[in-house]
Amino acid sequence: MLELLGLPLDASVHGQKLDQMTVVVHWLMLILFVGWGSFFAYTLVRFRRGRNPKADYTGVKSHVSSYLEVGIALFETVLLIGFAVPLWAERVNDFPPDADAIVVRVVAEQFAWNVHYPGPDGVFGRTDLKLVSSENPLGLDREHEDAKDDIWTVNQLNLPVNKPVIIRLSSKDVIHSFGLPLFRVKQDVIPGEVIPLWFTPTMTTAQMLETTTRTVPISLEDTTNTVLHAMVAQAEYAGADGTVILSREQSITPDVIPLLVQAGIREIKAVHPTPAEIACAQLCGLGHYRMRGFVTIQTEEEFKAWLEEEASYI
Ligand SMILES: [Cu+2]
Structure with a gap:
């Protein structure tokens, strides 16, 4: 079933569980579809006009269908309260401690993703709306002690592999949605709110490229x-x-x-050069189509080297 669904590559720790859930839901829906479809076909034949020339004004007398409906409602309540809600709570409440994770701020705007790293001191510097300009989209106060070593990028999110990532999302203007299909992450970004999410990448971009390379006929x-x-x-x-x-x-x-x-x-080995992207999943304005960021997953050493390189530009 998983292959039939055509899901993209899964590159995060929790991704497999979500994919399994998607498969289970599809099976359940298939069973319901076949079940109800067959019942519908049966009633069409069983209660056809030829066999029932006169309408029956009393209808069904047994209570089987009522019991069945109550049973299904109970079953769904158990599924929701017993399984779905606790699972979701675990996903959105049980964050790893900041010390064990890479913490990044992502500030959405029409039509870009501004990424803010705290720098070597691990503290996000002060930002001020009054300082926001095209050269300083985050409004970072470089005079402030905590902001001196901060790093920011536009539409480029670099992360190390196999380490939990906490992303704190906010928006400068309208509602956007931070979507990372390969990491099975999607979260609406609401102006005036800071919404955290977390995941753990399991593959470097180099490994993703290797896995997604295909032989294409030309x-x-x-x-x-x-x-x-x-x-x-x-x-x-x-x-x-x-x-x-x-x-x-x-x-x-x-x-x-x-x-x-x-x-x-007649055939070549080809690959999409940027397998992991940030897609805005909320129609956020006329330029929504170009609100596209890139995720690069690196080894710990590559990531450190990248941070140092970025710091050298400050
Ligand atoms: Cu958007």
Whole structure:
């Protein structure tokens, strides 16, 4: 069933549980659909006009259907209060301690994701609405002691692998929704509120690229295949004389496709270059479509090096 649903790659610790839940819900719905569908077909035949020329004004006398309905209502109450609510509470209340996690602030705006890291001191610096400008989208007060080492990025969220991440979400303008499909995370961002969420990534971006690389057939028709044009090659492809037509990590643009076909290359290894993205899942305005951020999961060392590099720009 999981394969049938076509879910994206799962790259977080809790993702598997959510996927299992999705599978269970689909099975339940399938059983209900077949059950009710069959009952409907049965009643159509059983109570057809030919067999019942005269309407029966009394109807059913037994109470079986009432008991059945009460039973189903009880069963659903148990499911909701006994299982769903506690599971959800665990997910939204049992946060790891800040000391064991990477804590990041994400401030949404029309139409970007501003990411704020506390820097080496581990304390988020003061921000002030009056300081907000296009060069300082967070309104960070660089004069303040805690803000001096703070790092911020736009539409780029770097995180280390296998470490819990706590993200505190807020919005500068309207309601947005912070969606990370690969980490099975989606949370509305409400202006005037700080909403925390947490998850643990289990794969680096390099591992994601490796897992999602596919062998794609190519033909001249693909010069209009925009899905393919958004992908990059995961191997090098050369013509008969050895000149490279398409190098590794190069975009599969419409102009290289005829060259590949001419060279007799019928399939290529390709991948979407940014497997993990932040998608705004709330129609937040005319520019909603371009409210797209990127998530890069790195090893602990790579992440430290990245933080140092970012700190050098301050
Ligand atoms: Cu948005």
